[in-house]
Amino acid sequence: MADANSKPADQPIADLQALVAQARAGDVEVLPALRHMLASRPEIWQQCADLGGNVLRRWIERLSLEDPLAEESLLLKVQAMKIEVGGTAPTPLEGLLVDRIVVCWLQLQQADGLASQMDGLLPKTAALILRHQKHAHRQFLTAVHTLAIVRRLQPGVVG
Amino acid sequence: MAWDNRGQGRYYYKSVRIGKQVVRRYVGTGPLAEFVAEKDAEARANRLAAAEACELLKSYLGELDGTMEQHRQLIDLVTSGVLMAAGYHRPPHRTCWIKRYGRRQLKTG
Numbered sequence: 001m002a003d004a005n006s007k008p009a010d011q012p013i014a015d016l017q018a019l020v021a022q023a024r025a026g027d028v029e030v031l032p033a034l035r036h037m038l039a040s041r042p043e044i045w046q047q048c049a050d051l052g053g054n055v056l057r058r059w060i061e062r063l064s065l066e067d068p069l070a071e072e073s074l075l076l077k078v079q080a081m082k083i084e085v086g087g088t089a090p091t092p093l094e095g096l097l098v099d100r101i102v103v104c105w106l107q108l109q110q111a112d113g114l115a116s117q118m119d120g121l122l123p124k125t126a127a128l129i130l131r132h133q134k135h136a137h138r139q140f141l142t143a144v145h146t147l148a149i150v151r152r153l154q155p156g157v158v159g
Numbered sequence: 160m161a162w163d164n165r166g167q168g169r170y171y172y173k174s175v176r177i178g179k180q181v182v183r184r185y186v187g188t189g190p191l192a193e194f195v196a197e198k199d200a201e202a203r204a205n206r207l208a209a210a211e212a213c214e215l216l217k218s219y220l221g222e223l224d225g226t227m228e229q230h231r232q233l234i235d236l237v238t239s240g241v242l243m244a245a246g247y248h249r250p251p252h253r254t255c256w257i258k259r260y261g262r263r264q265l266k267t268g
Binding site for chain 1: 209212213216217220222223226227229230231233234236237238239240241242243244245246247248249256259
């Protein structure tokens with residue numbers, strides 16, 4: 001994400017990447033700066049939420065196949081799921097992770113749908129669908145696992 | 160698969176792979192060869208259509224992969240940032256988060 005062609009809009013993310021990389025390398029001196037950045041740069045959270053919203057919208061469009069009724073039902077389902085998983089007052093990080101779970105769940109719905117219609121398909125096509133389903137399943141489980149970790153550790157004010 | 164025109168005759172041959180070698184086998188001539196050639200052409204067209212359908216499916220399935228991956232990376236980054244800011248760290252080649260300092264060594268994963 002952070003390369004020489006990064007646009008100014010990506011700057012907060014690039015800064016965050018730099019600090020996280022330093023912290024990963026064991027530099028504990030950057031932790032206060034990291035804390036400050038997460039607490040004082042709402043654009044970081046906004047950018048994540050925007051990207052999540054964009055992915056979500058694209059999945060809903062794709063799964064509803066331009067049927068307004070299906071689109072509306074999916075939207076309602078997604079909203080209900082967000083409340084069910086995230087509760088009524090999720091922290092900003094929990095909110096992002098809930099978005100991720102919902103997006104992965106939509107991907108998994110598509111993959112499961114395709115996998116249930118494999119009769120008569122060539123082995124190569126069937127294998128492709130099964131691989132896609134496995135990948136979607138793994139992504140979904142990872143997203144759920146990450147939320148569980150964050151909830152368990154309760155990282156505090158910034159998250 | 161091909162027809163060989165020799166003199167006034169038309170002879171149908173099939174290429175068959177045997178191990179690493181491709182061998183050209185004589186099938187025949189006349190109406191029977193015409194019938195076999197037609198069936199072979201049909202089978203070839205079906206194979207091509209199936210391969211094309213597979214490619215289409217692959218690109219359809221992969222359409223949102225880029226955005227999904229970008230989203231995953233961003234979420235990972237922010238999650239790591241928040242957990243590190245809260246004093247946790249993830250040892251190399253491990254998936255669990257451990258409190259860096261303090262009395263409790265809280266592990267996950």
